Amino acid sequence: MNQPELIVQLQQGDEQAFKKLVDEWQDMVYNTAVSIVQNEDDADDITQDVFIQVYQSISSFKGESKFSTWLYRIVISKSLDHVKKKKRKKRFGFVQSLFGNAQEEEIHPEEFNHPGVLMENRERAAELFKAMEQLPDNQRIAFTLHKLEAQKHQDIAAIMNISLTAVESLIARAKGNLRKTLNAYYTKTNF
């Protein structure tokens, strides 16, 4: 079954088509989510949310863009929403701690190890992920899609709905900012 057929069947509410869609795209959705939110459990929740939204709103997919582009947009939007919500919670937790009501829930783990990173690179990758948190959203998304989803610049441009030059500029600025942050980090710490 090719992709347009699969989408037509999905739009008709075919459960087998939905199963096929989940099987085919689950790793892409999960990997993108985990690279952005940097937490495996949260990424799992987002992955489920994404597929539920796809199931509920597949009728609105008109085929004007590639299906993968549409799916990436949903994952990115949900992941960024999650990051924002977590930041808000963190701020609220800080305010609560000032009044002596420290939140018990762990807001952010110290170090994130991406499951796909090679073992010998894990330590440096964790430092890179920490630095990535400080990037503006658009630089972070462009860098993540480029590095962890191995997306071509043209595809990133389609996903982010910007020009090719804008993507190149975002990635270059992301690398520059990451270099600055990492340089400052290694200058301060004893390694």
Added chain:
Amino acid sequence: MKNNRDINRLTDEALNSLDGAGRATAKPYLLTRINARMQNQNEKESSWDNALKFISRPAVALAGLCLIIGINAMVVSYNYPGKTTTATEDQYVSVDEYSSSSIAVLKDFENIEP
């Protein structure tokens, strides 16, 4: 002692640490969990739907409207009689002022000899 060359080397290592990284794979039984969540959502939605259907029945809506109007009428009737009572009390006071005892006192004043 850290020197710039070491720092630059570490920075480059970190920046290149994602090279050759594979995709993280989703946890098993994803479809089962998605189906369970969708079913859960549908149950929640259906209970709301039932509540809305019940409220929108003409008989229920009319009864609710009558109840609200009745409560309003009760509140109004509770608040306004108080004012009527006050007015009556004022009338009593003014009547008292011209009562026979007051007139008698006035007459006493008139009868006082210089």
